[in-house]
Amino acid sequence: MTSLFRWPGGWDPFGTLRHVQREMDRLVGRSGLADARRVGGGSYPPVNVLNGPEDVIVQCEVPGVRREDLDLSITGETLVIRGVKHPPVAEDQKVRFHRQERGFGQFDRTIVLPDRVDPDAVEARLNAGILSVRLPKSEAAKPRQIAVK
Amino acid sequence: MTEAKEQPQTKVHAGRALEHGSEDAFAPMVDIYEAEDGTTFLLAELPGATAESLDIRVDKGVLTIRADGSPAELGKEYSRTYTGFVGGEYFRAFALSDEIDRERIEASLADGLLTLKLSKAAAAQTRKIEIK
Numbered sequence: 001m002t003s004l005f006r007w008p009g010g011w012d013p014f015g016t017l018r019h020v021q022r023e024m025d026r027l028v029g030r031s032g033l034a035d036a037r038r039v040g041g042g043s044y045p046p047v048n049v050l051n052g053p054e055d056v057i058v059q060c061e062v063p064g065v066r067r068e069d070l071d072l073s074i075t076g077e078t079l080v081i082r083g084v085k086h087p088p089v090a091e092d093q094k095v096r097f098h099r100q101e102r103g104f105g106q107f108d109r110t111i112v113l114p115d116r117v118d119p120d121a122v123e124a125r126l127n128a129g130i131l132s133v134r135l136p137k138s139e140a141a142k143p144r145q146i147a148v149k
Numbered sequence: 150m151t152e153a154k155e156q157p158q159t160k161v162h163a164g165r166a167l168e169h170g171s172e173d174a175f176a177p178m179v180d181i182y183e184a185e186d187g188t189t190f191l192l193a194e195l196p197g198a199t200a201e202s203l204d205i206r207v208d209k210g211v212l213t214i215r216a217d218g219s220p221a222e223l224g225k226e227y228s229r230t231y232t233g234f235v236g237g238e239y240f241r242a243f244a245l246s247d248e249i250d251r252e253r254i255e256a257s258l259a260d261g262l263l264t265l266k267l268s269k270a271a272a273a274q275t276r277k278i279e280i281k
Contacts, residue, residue, distance in 0.1 A: 046233035052226050059220075061234045063194040063261035088180045088192050095185070101178040102194060114230050129196035129261015130220070 005044050005085065005105035014043040044107050047081075051114045053143055056135045058111055063129030064102075070131065074119045079133065082108040115141040174240035177214070177263075187269035189249065196261040197236045203258055205265070207251045212243045214263065 007013065048059040060081055062070070071082040087104040089095050117135040124133045177193040184190070195203075197218035204215040220236040245251065250270040257264050 043233075047231065048229065048233055049231040050223060050227040051230045052224075052228075056230075057223065057227065059234075061196045063196040064192070066260060088190070089182065093184075095182040095190075098181040098183065098189075100180050100182075102180050102192065126260070128198060128218075129194070 005103055005107040007103040008100040018043045043109075044103065045081075045083075045109065047109055047111060049111060049114065053137075055137055056113050056115060056117055058113075058133040058135065060109070060131040060133075061129065062126075062131050065126075065129070067126050070126065072124055072133065074117070074122055074135070077113045077116060079111045079113060079135070080108060081111070081131070081133075082106075117141070174215075174238040175218075176241045177216075177239045179241070187248070187275075189267040189269075191243070191263075191265040191267065193239075193241065193263040193265070194261065195239050195258070195263050196234075198239060198258070198261060198263075200258050203256075203263070205254075205256055207245065207254065210245050210247075210251075212245050212254075212265075214241050214243075215239065216263075218261075 012018075046061045048057075050057040050059070058079060058081075062083065062085070065083055065085050069084050069086070073080050073082075084106045085102075085104045088102070113135065116138045118138045121136040122133065124131060126132075177195050179194075180190075180192040182190055191212075193214055195214075195216045195218055197220055198216035202215075202217035204213075206213045216239045218236045218239055245267070248269050249267045253268045255266040
């Protein structure tokens with residue numbers, strides 16, 4: 001039974017950043033990038049969202065995570081990336097840690113996409129620990145040139 | 150992939166990490182642990198790094214890890230709605246203890262995770278003394 005993702009020693013490197021971002025979102029009055037989990041590290045793994053004319057690209061840094069440990073799903077304009085990062089050694093193994101900086105456990109991120117996409121045409125690739133999801137935009141969301149008469 | 154230089158060094162500190170390097174390089178996060186037989190494992194997160202760009206050296210008792218994790222450029226037509234990470238160069242250095250056999254370091258890179266297996270030198274193994 002894998003526990004929720006946490007950094008070693010309870011330390012969260014993104015804690016302050018996340019707090020500032022939530023405060024800013026509240027001030028502006030929008031829900032921006034929603035964190036599905038409020039407790040214990042809802043901002044792992046780090047993501048990039050890029051918006052192009054034809055598609056939206058979501059990148060995710062997940063080193064050491066295998067394809068079978070990832071679960072991607074899309075509902076409307078929301079992309080959910082779930083997964084589990086395994087600890088370096090099994091719990092029953094007797095090892096002595098000199099340094100433990102990597103976090104491990106279950107993680108998930110909910111990403112509200114900037115535009116409408118076609119859910120049947122979504123492609124995801126995992127390469128060198130970086131997950132790259134390409135979401136082609138639905139026709140209505142693509143920019144259309146307007147001729148001025 | 151490991152270059153071990155034969156230098157007569159005496160002052161090496163066990164397990165202390167030295168962090169310095171080029172200004173723009175990221176220091177990868179590591180887990181370092183020692184198994185019961187004294188073998189040390191070092192796991193370093195190098196997302197986006199290719200095997201070709203990976204450079205691991207041991208020089209005067211200092212283990213240096215370098216890699217390039219710069220992502221492929223996506224083109225100017227993409228605007229960055231949200232940026233949570235950027236790629237780049239990775240660099241980190243570690244001082245190896247005398248107990249580690251510099252000639253026998255194994256490295257493997259998979260899914261952006263580097264695993265180094267550092268074996269204990271034979272002379273440093275604990276030997277039980279027989280009482281006759």
